[in-house]
Amino acid sequence: MGHIVELTDEHYQTLAQAAAAQGVTPDTLLAQMIAGLRNPLKKPRYYQTAAWLQHLGMSDEEIADITREAEADADADA
Numbered sequence: 207m208g209h210i211v212e213l214t215d216e217h218y219q220t221l222a223q224a225a226a227a228q229g230v231t232p233d234t235l236l237a238q239m240i241a242g243l244r245n246p247l248k249k250p251r252y253y254q255t256a257a258w259l260q261h262l263g264m265s266d267e268e269i270a271d272i273t274r275e276a277e278a279d280a281d282a283d284a
Contacts, residue, residue, distance in 0.1 A: 227260060 225235040
């Protein structure tokens with residue numbers, strides 16, 4: 207059985223923006239949030255550095271700069 211949750215336009219816009227920032231749909235983001243509520247002691251997992259940096263509030267531009275610096279360091283070490 208399913209249930210319908212009604213959101214204000216402002217709340218949906220916030221949800222949609224947060225989902226887009228993580229590269230997922232609003233439905234997927236809600237499912238992830240609900241899964242976190244089921245087990246509040248489980249720490250979130252970030253499989254990519256960029257996802258972790260987004261979680262910390264960094265912009266895409268900042269992440270791109272960090273990625274370029276890391277790649278340059280790796281090339282210099284090779």
